[in-house]
Amino acid sequence: MIEMQDVYKTYPNGVIALNGISVRIKQGEFVYVVGPSGAGKSTFIKMMYREEKPTSGKIMINGVNLANIKNSKVPLLRRNIGIVFQDFKLLPKLTVYENVAFALEVIEESPKNIRKRVMEVLDLVRLKHKARFYPDELSGGEQQRVSIARSIVNNPAIVIADEPTGNLDPDTSWEIMDIFERINDRGTTIVMATHNREIVNTIRRRVIAIERGKIVRDEVKGEYGYEA
Numbered sequence: 531m532i533e534m535q536d537v538y539k540t541y542p543n544g545v546i547a548l549n550g551i552s553v554r555i556k557q558g559e560f561v562y563v564v565g566p567s568g569a570g571k572s573t574f575i576k577m578m579y580r581e582e583k584p585t586s587g588k589i590m591i592n593g594v595n596l597a598n599i600k601n602s603k604v605p606l607l608r609r610n611i612g613i614v615f616q617d618f619k620l621l622p623k624l625t626v627y628e629n630v631a632f633a634l635e636v637i638e639e640s641p642k643n644i645r646k647r648v649m650e651v652l653d654l655v656r657l658k659h660k661a662r663f664y665p666d667e668l669s670g671g672e673q674q675r676v677s678i679a680r681s682i683v684n685n686p687a688i689v690i691a692d693e694p695t696g697n698l699d700p701d702t703s704w705e706i707m708d709i710f711e712r713i714n715d716r717g718t719t720i721v722m723a724t725h726n727r728e729i730v731n732t733i734r735r736r737v738i739a740i741e742r743g744k745i746v747r748d749e750v751k752g753e754y755g756y757e758a
């Protein structure tokens with residue numbers, strides 16, 4: 531369902547971030563993307579939600595080649611892909627409820643359905659009781675839970691996360707992982723770039739290791755494999 535074929539990415543400054551990537555990720559998989567800083571992990575996952583375009587190669591998501599789609603079609607594509615960032619990227623002037631509802635309002639869901647769905651996903655991340663709070667009234671872990679709720683509110687087939695526990699303490703990171711696991715249990719594909727060695731070595735899943743823009747390791751129940 532996600533398939534990359536011979537993907538190369540050279541940034542305008544000449545840096546070769548991806549140097550021939552081919553990979554297949556099936557619906558329902560949980561994949562960690564690991565590797566040293568600067569290896570190309572972020573660029574790799576940006577390809578999947580068309581934040582960056584490949585210089586050459588194919589990126590097929592559910593049969594559509596993202597290398598070919600027009601910029602105007604990107605919002606449509608992203609309805610089927612949830613994205614979670616290290617720094618949450620919540621809208622500070624909107625409440626928790628409004629941050630999560632936003633994606634549904636854009637597609638003109640009925641107010642009744644919006645309310646039902648937002649409360650469902652806030653329940654999933656255990657934040658129903660903070661629906662009226664603003665992001666700056668929440669802890670980092672709570673903000674990340676809101677951003678996860680936002681990422682799944684449209685029921686996407688895929689959730690892509692770039693270092694989702696990077697700003698969080700260990701206990702909070704485990705809570706966040708528990709939520710990702712529950713989302714994955716429902717059949718949602720998870721692709722997560724991470725530097726969190728304890729998590730990767732404990733919750734054993736597929737590990738794709740990237741170094742210098744190439745996949746150097748791809749294991750079914752892999753290990754983190756780096757010192758730091």
Ligand code: ADP
Nearest residue numbers: 541543545547566567568569570571572573574
């Ligand atoms: P990682 O996520 O593994 O740290 P990145 O994908 O962020 O790696 O970066 C891979 C390489 O591409 C690095 O050398 C980085 O400096 C470079 N790079 C990343 N983004 C850009 C950009 N927008 N413009 C130029 N170079 C970039």
Ligand code: ADP
Nearest residue numbers: 650651653654682685686712713714716717718
């Ligand atoms: P809890 O385990 O906290 O009781 P549930 O697992 O019952 O929560 O999920 C609460 C709601 O979240 C469900 O009604 C469902 O619609 C929604 N939900 C759960 N997993 C996903 C998912 N992967 N993608 C989208 N929505 C989901």
